[in-house]
Amino acid sequence: MRFLSLLWQLGLLFTIRCSLLITGRNDCVIKLDPKSGIKTADCGNRNLTSVPLNLPTDINILDLSKNLITYINSMDFKRYIELTEININNNELKLLDAHAFDILMLKKLHLSSNYLNVSDSYSGNVFHSASALIELDISRNMGLDNCSYNQPVDYRLPGDRLKHLQVLAIDLVCLPKFSTSFRMLRSLKTVRFDTCFISHMSNQTFRNFPQNVKELYIKNCKKFFVVEINTLKYFPSLRILDISHTHINLIQALKLLYPFQNKTMDLINFHHVTVDNTEMYPYDVILTPKVMEYISTICIKTLDISDNNICSIRNKSLILFQYPKCFQQLILSANSFGVGHFVADFAKFIYSMTNLTLLDYSYLPLEYRNPHFLQYSQNLTTYKDDSNYNNSYDVYKTPKTFYIPKNLKHVRISHVMARNKIGTVCISNSSLEILDVSYYDVDTFPKITCDGYCNLRYLDISGMDATRTFGKFPILRNLTTLKIAHSKLYKLIPKNVSIFNWTTNLTLLDLSHNYLWYVGNKSFDGLHFMNSLNISHNMFQTVPRVIMSFVKLTELDLSYNLLSSLEDYFTIWINAQYKQFGSFKLYLQGNALLCACDTAHFLAWIFVTKASLDMDRNYTCRMHDGENNFTANIIKDYHTYFASCNSELWMKVGVSLLTAMCFCIVCITLLYNFRWKIVFYFHRKFRKIVEKGLEVNFKYDVYLSYSDDGASFIKKVLQPTIERRWGLRMCCEDRDFGVGESNVDIRASSIQKSRHIIFVITPSFITREWNRFEIERAKYEKFAKDLQKIVVIVYKTSLKNTPTELSAIWNDVCVIEWPEEGGELFTVWQKLRLWLF
Numbered sequence: 001m002r003f004l005s006l007l008w009q010l011g012l013l014f015t016i017r018c019s020l021l022i023t024g025r026n027d028c029v030i031k032l033d034p035k036s037g038i039k040t041a042d043c044g045n046r047n048l049t050s051v052p053l054n055l056p057t058d059i060n061i062l063d064l065s066k067n068l069i070t071y072i073n074s075m076d077f078k079r080y081i082e083l084t085e086i087n088i089n090n091n092e093l094k095l096l097d098a099h100a101f102d103i104l105m106l107k108k109l110h111l112s113s114n115y116l117n118v119s120d121s122y123s124g125n126v127f128h129s130a131s132a133l134i135e136l137d138i139s140r141n142m143g144l145d146n147c148s149y150n151q152p153v154d155y156r157l158p159g160d161r162l163k164h165l166q167v168l169a170i171d172l173v174c175l176p177k178f179s180t181s182f183r184m185l186r187s188l189k190t191v192r193f194d195t196c197f198i199s200h201m202s203n204q205t206f207r208n209f210p211q212n213v214k215e216l217y218i219k220n221c222k223k224f225f226v227v228e229i230n231t232l233k234y235f236p237s238l239r240i241l242d243i244s245h246t247h248i249n250l251i252q253a254l255k256l257l258y259p260f261q262n263k264t265m266d267l268i269n270f271h272h273v274t275v276d277n278t279e280m281y282p283y284d285v286i287l288t289p290k291v292m293e294y295i296s297t298i299c300i301k302t303l304d305i306s307d308n309n310i311c312s313i314r315n316k317s318l319i320l321f322q323y324p325k326c327f328q329q330l331i332l333s334a335n336s337f338g339v340g341h342f343v344a345d346f347a348k349f350i351y352s353m354t355n356l357t358l359l360d361y362s363y364l365p366l367e368y369r370n371p372h373f374l375q376y377s378q379n380l381t382t383y384k385d386d387s388n389y390n391n392s393y394d395v396y397k398t399p400k401t402f403y404i405p406k407n408l409k410h411v412r413i414s415h416v417m418a419r420n421k422i423g424t425v426c427i428s429n430s431s432l433e434i435l436d437v438s439y440y441d442v443d444t445f446p447k448i449t450c451d452g453y454c455n456l457r458y459l460d461i462s463g464m465d466a467t468r469t470f471g472k473f474p475i476l477r478n479l480t481t482l483k484i485a486h487s488k489l490y491k492l493i494p495k496n497v498s499i500f501n502w503t504t505n506l507t508l509l510d511l512s513h514n515y516l517w518y519v520g521n522k523s524f525d526g527l528h529f530m531n532s533l534n535i536s537h538n539m540f541q542t543v544p545r546v547i548m549s550f551v552k553l554t555e556l557d558l559s560y561n562l563l564s565s566l567e568d569y570f571t572i573w574i575n576a577q578y579k580q581f582g583s584f585k586l587y588l589q590g591n592a593l594l595c596a597c598d599t600a601h602f603l604a605w606i607f608v609t610k611a612s613l614d615m616d617r618n619y620t621c622r623m624h625d626g627e628n629n630f631t632a633n634i635i636k637d638y639h640t641y642f643a644s645c646n647s648e649l650w651m652k653v654g655v656s657l658l659t660a661m662c663f664c665i666v667c668i669t670l671l672y673n674f675r676w677k678i679v680f681y682f683h684r685k686f687r688k689i690v691e692k693g694l695e696v697n698f699k700y701d702v703y704l705s706y707s708d709d710g711a712s713f714i715k716k717v718l719q720p721t722i723e724r725r726w727g728l729r730m731c732c733e734d735r736d737f738g739v740g741e742s743n744v745d746i747r748a749s750s751i752q753k754s755r756h757i758i759f760v761i762t763p764s765f766i767t768r769e770w771n772r773f774e775i776e777r778a779k780y781e782k783f784a785k786d787l788q789k790i791v792v793i794v795y796k797t798s799l800k801n802t803p804t805e806l807s808a809i810w811n812d813v814c815v816i817e818w819p820e821e822g823g824e825l826f827t828v829w830q831k832l833r834l835w836l837f
């Protein structure tokens with residue numbers, strides 16, 4: 001006790017940002033928040049099998065989550081009369097005593113992820129005295145309920161007692177029966193169903209719910225169930241309807257909105273409600289005016305219909321909404337539709353959403369692997385209706401220009417393939433701050449203009465050929481973050497013209513994955529505010545000197561380049577930066593660091609510099625004998641490795657000068673004779689490093705797409721050389737496709753597993769049914785990783801006979817017109833080999 005009181009006094013002495021910790025006998029941690037005076041006992045994750053009885057009696061919050069408690073008896077909480085919050089999530093509760101929670105003050109009770117059966121693990125009495133309860137969570141308890149017993153299951157909650165209950169989370173059993181006492185839950189605002197076994201939701205299911213519910217969540221119900229059209233009519237005040245990941249099909253979900261016609265909703269979240277799990281509704285969702293009948297009359301602030309396999313939109317039904325001004329956030333991503341046939345109307349529609357702040361139109365129209373979904377807030381600000389803002393459609397005199405609605409802050413149009421018809425995007429005087437158009441696969445990138453002020457501060461144009469986006473942007477003084485990864489910048493930078501002079505206020509620049517090996521001094525002119533630079537995954541052998549002109553740089557990513565060490569002047573500069581700003585982050589992983597006498601200085605620096613380095617400063621490095629070791633190991637034995645460096649130095653110089661001369665002569669001869677081999681060797685080595693870094697593992701080297709009349713060419717000409725002589729592995733459909741596998745799946749996965757793809761265009765190729773699919777896949781893989789090469793071999797036909805889909809990506813394709821014979825053949829083979837290695 002004396003010890004405790006001493007601690008107590010100590011705690012008072014340090015008045016206090018951190019809270020006071022006392023470790024009790026059963027290791028529960030008691031914390032006192034000095035500001036609010038709330039005392040918390042943290043007993044989580046301690047293998048407890050019962051409620052500890054030796055805690056201070058004045059605790060307010062008790063956390064018992066992740067233990068092994070099976071039963072709560074009437075005495076367990078009796079002594080903790082000041083408890084307001086109990087968390088027993090993730091235990092093994094099977095039974096609750098009727099008086100378990102006879103604590104009048106209890107406000108929040110969490111019993112999620114246990115084994116409490118709604119019908120027989122507790123009686124309604126258990127909550128009788130918990131009349132102060134505001135939040136009750138008994139979700140994820142019914143582990144199994146497969147509708148095998150055809151009995152309605154009673155939900156025994158004493159509505160008349162739980163007068164203050166606002167949030168109720170519970171499981172939805174197969175045949176739920178909510179008693180009339182639910183009507184008396186007068187404060188109930190939020191209902192969450194997180195696990196469900198229901199097979200049919202009828203007009204009667206929620207009959208007894210109080211009318212004041214504002215938020216309804218029916219999430220993660222993976223089993224299809226039928227919903228009657230008027231099921232939700234008992235929730236007239238509903239503002240949030242979230243059924244994301246509940247697989248009832250988008251068409252049926254849209255019917256669910258029947259009772260909300262002409263109303264206002266804050267959020268309708270139908271994210272990923274369509275899967276291929278029922279005969280009743282087709283997996284391919286087609287939007288028609290009929291399907292959109294109810295939703296189009298609702299004033300919706302946030303609408304999310306992403307990831308639903310919407311394949312087609314008939315009669316412009318996507319833009320039939322009667323209240324476009326209500327929209328604040330619109331998420332349409334990861335579907336399969338295009339708006340190409342009504343793009344002008346779509347643009348007008350977007351423009352008419354004057355309150356819109358977030359537009360997410362990404363991962364369209366192909367199916368992309370692992371799309372990334374945005375987190376958007378459910379907290380919306382209301383915008384002032386700015387009546388001066390001229391948003392009449394008059395500005396649309398030139399349909400080729402797209403105007404950004406005034407309040408739009410965040411636009412993501414990423415991973416989209418489209419034929420672009422919009423020539424100019426005007427962002428003047430809008431609120432646009434974040435624009436992500438990465439991997440936007442269009443023929444021409446529109447010109448962005450800004451006549452007035454522009455607020456853009458974040459721009460991502462990764463994944464597009466930089467030559468296509470270069471020069472398309474106006475001067476953007478407010479831009480601080482620019483990402484141009486995967487964009488073949490190597491085509492631009494060596495020209496040594498200033499390529500960032502339109503955005504000189506950048507603080508963060510990402511230039512990774514660009515095959516850069518050189519940066520001229522001029523290229524980065526004017527970037528005086530740069531804080532963080534990422535040039536990882538390039539081919540730098542030395543750190544470009546221009547970096548030292550970034551006087552404010554404190555973070556530099558050099559990982560996955562070809563650096564063997566850092567020069568002294570550069571390490572000195574880093575130290576100076578650290579001294580000035582108090583921090584410097586440097587990433588060096590994945591380089592070709594050398595552990596030898598000439599780099600000894602650098603190795604020592606790694607371990608003494610105050611700058612923070614990645615990998616705990618332990619990098620792989622190559623020794624002079626060719627073995628690999630780790631910098632941390634080497635530095636431990638620094639003296640054994642490097643003691644002899646200096647004394648040997650002069651002798652070495654002499655000897656090496658002599659040998660160097662002979663060597664040079666030999667080398668030049670060898671180099672000339674083996675020039676192809678050497679080129680291949682380094683090319684291949686480099687690719688391997690890059691691929692390892694990307695963690696891609698290719699099963700095949702080449703995927704071959706060909707039609708019947710190309711088969712013999714493959715067998716007689718390509719295969720012997722590519723497979724037998726060069727040792728590359730080919731994937732040919734006749735040989736490598738297993739029997740019985742779905743054609744689409746195996747094609748897609750084989751293309752994904754191949755390093756490159758070759759289209760062999762023969763006279764009948766154009767009529768082949770798989771062309772389009774394979775070309776689309778190839779395009780996708782290429783843009784997703786930008787490693788693969790697409791090679792087109794035109795054999796016994798003319799270039800005119802290539803499918804149009806291919807000509808759309810002409811820039812990214814290597815074309816070989818196969819010669820009949822003769823000297824050209826040799827060049828063609830060498831070309832092919834260089835591309836494929």
Ligand SMILES: *[C@@H]1O[C@H](CO)[C@@H](O)[C@H](O)[C@H]1NC(C)=O
Nearest residue numbers: 027044045046047048067068
């Ligand atoms: C709980 O029990 C498991 C299994 O017996 C054991 O691995 C774990 O370390 C225990 N945890 C604590 C906090 O005692």
Ligand SMILES: *[C@@H]1O[C@H](CO)[C@@H](O)[C@H](O)[C@H]1NC(C)=O
Nearest residue numbers: 117119120142143144145149
């Ligand atoms: C819940 O209790 C009912 C009635 O006792 C029983 O039929 C059902 O099987 C139980 N469910 C689970 C998941 O244990």
Ligand SMILES: *[C@@H]1O[C@H](CO)[C@@H](O)[C@H](O)[C@H]1NC(C)=O
Nearest residue numbers: 143144145146147148149197
């Ligand atoms: C329901 O669950 C029981 C117990 O696990 C099992 O025996 C029965 O086959 C299941 N019924 C259905 C229709 O899945």
Ligand SMILES: *[C@@H]1O[C@H](CO)[C@@H](O)[C@H](O)[C@H]1NC(C)=O
Nearest residue numbers: 202203204228229230231258
């Ligand atoms: C449910 O309500 C809708 C609309 O009121 C009605 O058309 C439908 O027949 C009802 N279903 C049942 C089974 O009563």
Ligand SMILES: *[C@@H]1O[C@H](CO)[C@@H](O)[C@H](O)[C@H]1NC(C)=O
Nearest residue numbers: 258259260261262263297298
């Ligand atoms: C919605 O409003 C329209 C036009 O004001 C009206 O014709 C329609 O009957 C209303 N629908 C419902 C369900 O109230």
Ligand SMILES: *[C@@H]1O[C@H](CO)[C@@H](O)[C@H](O)[C@H]1NC(C)=O
Nearest residue numbers: 375376377378379380381382
């Ligand atoms: C939502 O709004 C409330 C009140 O305005 C604020 O306290 C809360 O931090 C907001 N939450 C988020 C995630 O922005």
Ligand SMILES: *[C@@H]1O[C@H](CO)[C@@H](O)[C@H](O)[C@H]1NC(C)=O
Nearest residue numbers: 325354355382383384385386
């Ligand atoms: C924006 O939305 C609010 C309601 O959320 C509405 O009152 C206002 O008229 C809208 N503003 C515009 C410009 O449409």
Ligand SMILES: *[C@@H]1O[C@H](CO)[C@@H](O)[C@H](O)[C@H]1NC(C)=O
Nearest residue numbers: 452453454455456476477478
């Ligand atoms: C940058 O943003 C500020 C505040 O939003 C704005 O006032 C200013 O005009 C913008 N600057 C430019 C050059 O557009």
Ligand SMILES: *[C@@H]1O[C@H](CO)[C@@H](O)[C@H](O)[C@H]1NC(C)=O
Nearest residue numbers: 475496497498499500501502
């Ligand atoms: C940026 O540099 C390029 C090439 O040097 C030049 O053509 C362009 O006019 C410059 N832009 C600005 C805004 O200075």
Ligand SMILES: *[C@@H]1O[C@H](CO)[C@@H](O)[C@H](O)[C@H]1NC(C)=O
Nearest residue numbers: 476477478479504505506529
């Ligand atoms: C941007 O750069 C200009 C000069 O080019 C400077 O006057 C302005 O203050 C900078 N703005 C910000 C937000 O850094």
Ligand SMILES: *[C@@H]1O[C@H](CO)[C@@H](O)[C@H](O)[C@H]1NC(C)=O
Nearest residue numbers: 616618619630631632633636
């Ligand atoms: C450095 O990393 C390697 C590989 O992870 C490890 O084997 C070695 O023990 C590490 N060396 C030190 C000193 O941590």
Ligand SMILES: *[C@@H]1O[C@H](CO)[C@@H](O)[C@H](O)[C@H]1NC(C)=O
Nearest residue numbers: 627628629630633634636637
């Ligand atoms: C790496 O260096 C350590 C320390 O000198 C040494 O013990 C170890 O054998 C070396 N490993 C290899 C693979 O050379």
